[in-house]
Amino acid sequence: MLGPFRRWWQEFYRRSSIQGILSLSFTAVAVVGMIFMGLALFFRFSANTNAQMAENSQRVLAQVNLNLDAYLRRMMRLSDTAYYSVIKDADLAEEDLSEALDLLYENNRDALVSIALFSEGGDLIASTPLVGLKNSVNPEKESWFTTAMDRIENLHFSTPHVQNLFEDPDYQYRWVVSLSRQVEMTRAGAIESGVLLVDMSFGGIEQICKDVDLSSTGYLYLIDGDGEIIYHPRQQLIYAGLLEENNLAAAGYTDGSHQETFGGTRREVTVKTVGYTGWKLVGVVPSENLWDNYGQLVLFFLFVVLFSVFLLVFVNLRLSEWITAPVKKLDRAVKELEHGSTEVDFDVGGPGEVEHLSHSIRSMVSTMRHLMDDIIEQEEQKRRSELEVLQSQINPHFLYNTLDSVIWMTENGRTDDAVVMLTSLARFFRISLSRGSSIIPIRDELEHARHYLTIQKMRYKNKFSATITAEDGVESLYTIKLIVQPILENAIYHGMAYADGDGEITVRAFRDGGDVLIEVSDNGPGMPEEVVESLLDPNGPAAAAGAKGSGIGFRNVHRRIRLTFGADYGLTIFSEPDDGTTVRIRLPALDEEAARRYRKEGEA
């Protein structure tokens, strides 16, 4: 599960810049923190709001309860007045109570429908404002009558019902709540029992309960102790069966706030019991209504979060840019260094760690440069040493050959020739030494070759002829010394040794663009291609020590030229069997100034 995410993160981390990671991390941490804080505050606020709303509902219910209680007590006082001030003191045999009851009714007509007094048998004794009892009515069978007679000590409030006692010319059927009580009356000195009925207008209760502000979709209803609805803002819908209410369950609730789910809706229900009657005021606030308010809050919260995220992204970008600027500068400096720049500024500033890092890199680069200089120096020294070793291979080799010739001449009594040869040898060595310089004019190199040829021609009894020519201006150019002689030596040993006076060696020096070519050609037997290739191969087979023309000379010259002037220079051999051999020496055209530089490098 976490594997792919980790891989994705590692890939993302690898591809991202420090600034990007810092920005993202800062923003993510800040947003998470903000959301966490926001949610904590939001839920805290929600809980507080819920508590406040419940408290508000309870306060509203308490107020309604107060009003309803006052209203009911007013009705009870009215009943008390009718009983104790009018009925109890009167003798029904002598007095008509209608006038007194009329007075009471008139004083409270806003809240009353009728006041009526019935005998124990249900006969109407007095009533107001209507006086004609309907023929069809049997008051003694009505529930308000029987309840009053059953529990004589109490006042009884009925549930709403249609008042059906009196003839009404306007056919008005009013919904009333009946307040009934058992009364004792005097008739001709005798005490008899009866029922006093005060029918309260349903509108009075409605006035108290309606228009109660319990949030936009909240409402309040009133039930009796059994859950029978006394008032409901949508009472007729309930009566018509178009709406249901959870009134029976609410009858079982204790006073306070409750949560209930009814008709698929979660509701906050607050209950308050009305004193004396046992009725219950029930305030209902659907939870959706609460969330409507929260919805607005959530919207506002989202707005704030969104804006903060934008702001954070901006601030974090700037912040991370500021933090990573020295690192990025350091990175650029290192890249410049990688591209070979020598003037790199590592002074990037920034915090201590980055500055320390830049100092370390600068120090490291400096150390590296010194090491590189040392390595170059060591390489140069190594090259020089090698050159010197190669140089040192030439002289003994040639000396051996020449002395071999002098010995041969002396043995044969050719003293003059030996003198000439030794003279040439002396000149030869003078040029070889050249006061220790390895770079000499081509003129001297050719002169050196000439002396060598003189010696060899004498030795080989003029079996070959030799010509040395140089293009104008070439002789004044410079070369490393002792490069022609080893080539001549090979030409003589391999090309002329068996010639019969017709051997011919030509040495020719000429310019080729910026280079100088010295070609040594002979008309000897030539060489097959594989021999030619092996001659310049540094890993080629070496001839036995002391063997004449073993190829050491070729390789020696070739390596010396390359070590001195580079891989573009050196020897090229053109040879075909029976068609002679031409060895071309390619050198850079060095004037005196350039030669001095080489001389310094090589001999410093």
Next chain:
Amino acid sequence: MKHKVIWQLVVPLLGLCVLFMLLATEPAKVQARQEPVEISVILRETESGTWSATRQGMEQAAMDLNVELRVLTLSRENDAEEQRDLLEREVASGADGVLLIPADREVLSEAVETAADAVPVVTMETDMSQDGASGYISVDNDALGRMLGDIALNGAPEGSSVLLLSGVSEATGISDRLTAAQEVLEAAGRKVYRCVLCPEESLESVLEGELAALAPAAVVAFDTSTLERTARVLREKESAPLLYGAGSSAAIAAYLEQGAVTAVVARNEFAAGYLAVEALVEVLSNHADVTAPPLSFSVVRKENMYDPENQKLLFPVTR
């Protein structure tokens, strides 16, 4: 560079836009109340007294469903032609829907068809869905008629005559009730006289004539207005036939209590009004016809009229 511009210019700009939205809009105003739906109610009577409970139901629904009601009465009872004119006028004046209690299905057929093309039309009492009406709220007229026939059997001995009265045209749901009752009564061996009044006729004079001519044992009135007026006539008579009828109103309750009406078949008028408006709003919301189940009804007599359930049925908790 382009990247930098986006992050350093566009991002703050977006942030400012959000701030602007935050300050410029108040979330509380997001849930603005919608415009109310305008519904015209065309009655078939000159005043809405007999429809008061129904009207209360309509008004309750209007309050619940954000509807503006316009209740229109006729200058002469059950004048279908005037209803047709009113229907056309209301549709032309931009009513969102029409609730119609038709006085004559045949006269109104074409007008309803035309109106239904423009706005939804829901009828009460008389089914006009064949003519394009989108809904129909009523009791099952046939069942109600049979019920009335059944209860009238008690008041009319076998072989006696029964007068069936209707103040509304033959082409209405009321007439369907009448036909069903007639079938029941005739099947039970009663002589049935059917009297359907024209708008021009006076019920009182027609009734006097019919009573004198037929001497029926029972009279059955099939709509509220006719029942009320018949009861008023019969209670003045010494030996009046028993009166049965359909409908409920305060006057009918009084006549029932006085014995002028023997029994009524009553529906919950409040519920009928509420459901009619609700059905019309549903049609307007869903753009589809509504098929409502028939309303229930029950038989109320003097003996049980104050039973709690019948109190709720006959006497709306009016304010």
